[in-house]
Amino acid sequence: MVERQFADELDLDAAGADGVNRINADENVRWLYSFLSADKRKTYCLYEAPSPEAIRRAAVRAGLPADIVVEVTDRLLPDASLSPI
Template identity: 60%
Template sequence: MPIFMIERRYASQLEATVDTIEGINQVNEAEGVSWLYSFLSADKRRSYCLYDAPSPEAIRRAAERAGLPADVIVEVSERILPDGSTAAI
């Protein structure tokens, strides 16, 4: 399944609770997407999330249902490592 990086921009600082995350995971499951992990910016107003998903549209549907932004969605396929080599994700 393709891997996607999603940039999310929030109007205010993100405060994720266990209940919120459980709700997001339930919506994702219903849409056939899987949240792998996220990075949160220092100001807590942006996140960069890595997802397994069949398509960008599935991610957009899940984000809309969960009330989350999905400002930029980019399919990714490789990592560039510090030694200059590449590795599949």
Template identity: 60%
Template sequence: MPYFLIERNYAQDVEPYLGAFDDINRINDTEGVRWLYSFLSLDRRKTFCLYEAPSADVIRRAAVAAGLPADVVVELTGTVTPDGALASL
């Protein structure tokens, strides 16, 4: 299944709370989307999330259902390590 990086921009500081994660994961499950992890920017107004999903459209649909922004959705094809090695995902 393809991997995607999602950039989310927020108008206010992101304040994660445990109850929201259950709802987000439930919505993702219904869409066939798996949230792997997220990075939070220093100013707490942007996240960069790694997801596994059938398509970018499915990620956008799950984001709308969860009330989350999905400003940029990029499909990933591989990794590059500090020694220059390339690997497929």
């Protein structure tokens, strides 16, 4: 999971997303989805990757912030059960 803080509102179009995905593929990183804050200046992004370092390398290459990178292994469901990711 990656938390990103942007100086301005995030404005990502399909071509920009494609570029990010190509860089990610080079680093063996897969962007699953992101949550965008109401002010469009912060994202919380879920990835599959071999390591946090691979995510950081991809972010640097794509010119994206990666303020906080947290390795997650399970999902906690509303009934308190754990589901492996």
